[in-house]
Amino acid sequence: MSTERISSTASQSPLSIVWPMLVIAGLALTLRPTITSTGPLLEEIRLSTGMGLQAASLLVVLPMLCMGVFPLLLPWVGKRLSESAWITGGLIAIALAGVWRLGLGSGWALIASALIGGTGIAIVQAMAPGVVKRWYPKRVPLAMGIYSASLMAGGGIAATLSPLVAKHYSSWQAGLGIWLIVPVVALLMWWFRPSETMETKHNSVPVNFFKNRRAWLLASYFGLANAGYACMIAFLPTYARGLGWSAQSSGELIGIMTIFQVIGALGAPALSSSRLDRRPWLFFAVGIQIAGFVGLILLPESMLIVWAAMIGCGLGACFSLTLTVALDHLSIPKLAGALTAFVQGIGFIITAIVPYLAGVLREGTGSFQAVWMMLLITLICMLIVTIKFKPSSYAKAINVTDI
Structure with a gap:
């Protein structure tokens, strides 16, 4: 079992139940504005910098690649610094990317800022599920739901407000750089997080999930689920x-x-919390996205808001449920955290590839319909794979003695 615990004194006060969740939500809010703020301003960015769609896709692809690479390295590099040091460093990197964006003027500088911010995002995101599992071992679905919802809320708020900020200051740089405020606030919250009985180095150990089929299946599922999100935030504003x-x-x-x-x-984690079998809600999460993309292909103009809402609901449910299913496979927080790190690592590498392919499809066909069709096919594959996530298979699929 993990040697780190929330102190028993703190756990007796009502504030100690809520405050850790607020800290988790604060961390999650930092994880998407760097990425989502660029989409609604992409036309202005391209006119100012001369970037093409494939180059612009790097603003999403590079952070996603960072999210993929760091979790895979975490078992080896994580033990060199404490969990607190890694998360602090990650938040500082996200803030620095925002500071740089306030004054940059070229496309390549913007891409470099995405790389710096993406590195920080990758660090915080890789650590967060382990923190959730440790702080809320008996409320994992609820805690992961709030974490996931906060993550997505941060992305949506940035996408909505960035054009307003850019218009107010007559500068797309201001619309992107304003989000440095979020990691600064999160950093203050992290410094005042609940005290624990022991502050140790991040105690991840090299765990060999590379040879485990279920780990690869979970990672691929997670990667394809997030590919839809990456493509939507990268291209839906341009499409609209x-x-x-x-x-x-x-x-x-x-x-x-x-x-x-x-x-x-x-909603999905809360509704599924009474039973370990999350598959009915995963079927719903994938199915509603399929319906949304079918609508996006057949009736794009008349009901665009409806299709975006349906896809968004499915994406949100799928993200939190997939991470919850990964955590369900292992009861030991340290191992569960290592599994989610692997799932996110491989998953986000897959996620990073898809928006780039989408950009190639868009420029090759001159239409986004091919992009939506590609995502529809991936969702149909996910719907079939969902059958395999039967709780009774968890112990056999990932045997602790084998890792």
């Missing part, structure tokens, strides 16, 4: 603007999608 929407309206469309993501991220 091609249909005549303004920068502000396209940002609000992401905001609407995010509201339903939050509903899905909170």
Whole structure:
């Protein structure tokens, strides 16, 4: 068992139950504004910097790659510093990316800021599920739901408000850089987190999930689930603007999608918390996305808001449920955290590839329909794979003695 615990004194006060959750939510809020703030301003960014769609896709692809690489290295590099030091460093990197964006003027500088911010995001995101499992071992679905909802809310708020900030200051740089405030606040919250009986180095150990089929299945599932999100935040605003929407309206469309993501991220884990079998809700999460993308292909203009809302609800539910299912496989927080790190690592590498392929498809076909069709096919594959996540298979699929 993990040697770190919330102190027993703190655990007796009502504030100690709520405050750790607020800290987790604060960390989660930092994890998407760096990425989602660029989508609604992409036309202005491209006009100012001369970036093409494939180069612009790197603003999403590079952070996603960082999210993939760092969790895989965590078992080896994590033990060199404490968990607190890693999370502090990650939040500082996200803030520095925001500071840089306030004054940059070239496309490559913007891409470099995405790399710095993405590194910070990757660090915080890799550590967070282990913190959730340790602080709320008996409330994992609820805690992961709030973490996931906060993560998505941060992305949606940034997408919605960035055009307003950019318009107010007549600068797209201001619309991107304003989000340095969020990691600064999160850093203060992290410094005043609940005291624990022991502050140790991050005690991840090299665990060999690379040879485990279930770990790869979970990682692939998670990666494809997030690929839809990455493509939507990267290209939905541009798609909407091609249909005549303004920068502000396209940002609000992401905001609407995010509201339903939050509903899905909170609702699905809460509704599934009474039973270990999460598959009925996973079927719902994937199925509603399929319906949304079918609508996006067949009736894109007349019901765009409806399709975005349906896709958002499914994305939110899928994100939190997939991480919850990964945590369900192992009862020991340290091992569960290592598994989710692997799932996120491989998963986000898969996620990073898909938006780039989407950019190639878009430029090759001149239409986003091919992109939506690609995502629809991945969702159909996920629907079939969901059958395999039967709780009675967990112990056999990932045997502690084998890792």
